[in-house]
Amino acid sequence: MIFDPNNPIIKLCMSGMGLEDSGNSEDAITMFQKAWDEATDYYERFIASYHLARLQKSITEKLKWMKTSLQCALKINDDNVKSAYPTLYLNIAKCYEELGDSENAKRNYELSNSAKGKPSDKGPFYHGTKADLKVGDLLTAGGISNYKPELKMDHIYFTANVNVAGLAATLAKGEGRERIYIVEPTGEFENDPNVTDKKFPGNLTRSYRSKDPLRIIGEVTEWAKLTHKERREWREEIDKNKGEIIN
CATH class of the missing domain: 3.20.170.40 (Rifampin ADP-ribosyltransferase domain)
Structure with a gap:
């Protein structure tokens, strides 16, 4: 799986991040939603839903989109995408913690830690x-x-x-x-x-x-x-x- 900065969905997400950096969160969410709507595969959906999750004001919505991102990443089953597992599990754990669900928070913190490790990339x-x-x-x-x-x-x-x-x-x-x-x-x-x-x-x-x-x-x-x-x-x-x- 190759990350391409010129991929249309990635470019939409980068535009959204630019709007976010300028303080325009509402337009940023609109841009991330557009990326999600136009995504054509699990890789693009994994990236778009991650950014949608970050800007949700509701913890339940944040959790929903972060879990969607993880589910898409798991379906890809690519070594490159696996580097995102610790971050996704960590964010999910934090959501459960804010919702008072200590059992699911603990489980996802453990999954985050177990997914960490040195790079296993073989190149070239x-x-x-x-x-x-x-x-x-x-x-x-x-x-x-x-x-x-x-x-x-x-x-x-x-x-x-x-x-x-x-x-x-x-x-x-x-x-x-x-x-x-x-x-x-x-x-x-x-x-x-x-x-x-x-x-x-x-x-x-x-x-x-x-x-x-x-x-x-x-x-x-x-x-x-x-x-x-x-x-x-x-x-x-x-x-x-x-x-x-x-x-």
Whole structure:
């Protein structure tokens, strides 16, 4: 299951989150409802219902939509979507707790904890950049952030989603051409906290980071590159966030 930021339902949800950030919650709910109404599969319904759940004022409605999101996620049975299980169970547990149902709250807290763990993603993994590198080279931590020039990165970042790597290549500093390298982690890695449980539940973009080097084992030569309009929108998003890492 591949997270695609250009998927129409995901784009609707991102628009809804933009409205939410500007304080327009009612229009945000309308946008999330539109995403739900237009969703065509369990993956899209899982995402749309999660965002609908977040903005419900009624705890019973919040619980209903969060359970709907979980049911859709369970039907997908995808390792990528499983990263959202802890968050979904946790939110359901909190709803039951507010409703005074301690038994169901306890059960869902336990399910949330049991669903946690280190990433089990087997790749293949990718790293997007504008650097001219070759097979066998090592990518190491300590580089400068693409989003904050004054920030030195303590980790090296990578993803199992080639489209996300393509976005990173587009936003990378430098004058070279966009490159996506196939990489192999040489040590342990963890979910990227900049995206995990931020805009979307879990780690749907399959984004990771490691303090250990990544070894380049190949290069991707063809991928779905952003249009000029999409590039402009992402640049505007970066400017709007004043250099913050895009979630």
